[in-house]
Amino acid sequence: MIAPDDDAADIPAAGADEPVSITAYPNGPLLVRGPFEIRTPTGVVIPPRRKTVALCRCGVSSLKPFCDGSHKAIGFRTEPEPPAPQPPLPA
Numbered sequence: 228m229i230a231p232d233d234d235a236a237d238i239p240a241a242g243a244d245e246p247v248s249i250t251a252y253p254n255g256p257l258l259v260r261g262p263f264e265i266r267t268p269t270g271v272v273i274p275p276r277r278k279t280v281a282l283c284r285c286g287v288s289s290l291k292p293f294c295d296g297s298h299k300a301i302g303f304r305t306e307p308e309p310p311a312p313q314p315p316l317p318a
């Protein structure tokens with residue numbers, strides 16, 4: 228089961244014509260919206276089953292790369308503010 232964080236379940240999914248976005252959810256997963264594709268290291272596509280998925284960033288999910296809500300049980304906490312923007316990488 229791909230389980231976005233319960234607190235994030237009310238966030239609308241992006242439409243197919245919208246760009247992919249990744250949102251770091253406070254104290255929880257990375258929410259990915261839009262026409263994305265997730266692959267294993269060997270290139271096998273992992274069916275997302277939803278237009279919005281939650282990717283684990285606490286490291287304890289039993290459904291990696293997806294969040295299974297375990298971050299709540301371990302009290303996972305993130306920084307209150309995102310890091311400052313970095314300059315673009317050279318081409």
Ligand code: FES
Binds near residue numbers: 255256257295
């Ligand atoms: S972020 Fe939710 S289980 Fe890791």
